[in-house]
Amino acid sequence: MNTQPHDHIVKSYDEERQRLIGEILRMGEMSAAQLEAALDVVERRDDKAAARIIGNDEAIDTLEQEVSHDVMKLALRGPMARDLREILAALRIASDIERIGDYAANVAKRSTALNASPPLPHTRGLNALGQLVVRQVRDVLAAFAANDADAAQRVRAQDAEVDTLYTGLFRELLTYMMEDARAITPCTHLLFMAKNLERIGDHATNIAENVWFLVHGDDALPPRDKRDETNVAT
């Protein structure tokens, strides 16, 4: 068995590196699960389950702090440029996952406000958008785990579909609000929940771009189709 000091250090760097990737994938799994649970409580109108989701968000924040610590430890070992690129990407991906968790918790929080009004038919459109976004999050985490820049690029290209669904839902909710003033408050929550889901899609796109950066460095990414037209809807 080789116990040379140099080998020991090399092996230990790789162990730390694996630990970091494992933490990020665990964070990612937690955020994806939180998002699925949040979509589920909207459907089931379950305030208790919503409270659990809101409470769980802290664990993701804690894990992000652990990732930051591990990044510091790795950076202090004086990594080479390729390794440094990896830990820089890790830091950014962890930050995007943390935001995904925040948005999932906010969807759960707003669902409790929705439950103060009678059920609205529009939670179905929200769910369809949500399921698409869940798939984006799961696919980009798989691309990160597999170091697969092409798979990441496919996730990034699909963000246009998220924007299209979001824009449609946004217009539908506005129409509904105009028809029934009592629906204004719950529909406003639905608008913000839809916006949260659209933002989660953006963070999945950010992660996809960091997976690309991880594999290819700063080489230019192909241009991206953007279809969110709600910012200028009149």
Place this chain on the structure above:
Amino acid sequence: MNTQPHDHIVKSYDEERQRLIGEILRMGEMSAAQLEAALDVVERRDDKAAARIIGNDEAIDTLEQEVSHDVMKLALRGPMARDLREILAALRIASDIERIGDYAANVAKRSTALNASPPLPHTRGLNALGQLVVRQVRDVLAAFAANDADAAQRVRAQDAEVDTLYTGLFRELLTYMMEDARAITPCTHLLFMAKNLERIGDHATNIAENVWFLVHGDDALPPRDKRDETNVAT
């Protein structure tokens, strides 16, 4: 004159470090100016100026990429723990400033949608919130420039005031939408603009926490007062 190689490297690290801080402060100044300009175009209903603000956002994004490059270069020099903490904080602060710029550009973008409807009295409330947030951004940048953790802590404490103003404006806009269905679309834009400003306040708070981290390391921050109640408004 001392021209020892070691001195040369030390001086050069400090030069690179100063360059990094300068870039971040320049980014911060640009984002604060974009935010002020965005609030101004809402008041003046000036679509041309809004388009200029939207176009300017790219320069902030480019500067953030330069910061990332400079952080990589500094990290490759094998900095000590204290220096590494500084460049980690720099990276996070640059990311928060970039988001502030995005939100400012989104306020400008939505102002063009507002201009398709007759003027609403509620842009005044939006402006009051905006001016408070501008002050938060400018104060936290000054705290970063001066390495002043106490000043940063004051900015962080004032975020509760932002939340209070935002919550008030949110409720006022909902009431107005219920009274006049024609106001629903423009008021929805105002709701999202108000949310953008509230989020800018959150990013100023993040920067404040990073200035604290820079000065004190991971020592616990005092607890913070949160007063945004709009997530559960019924």
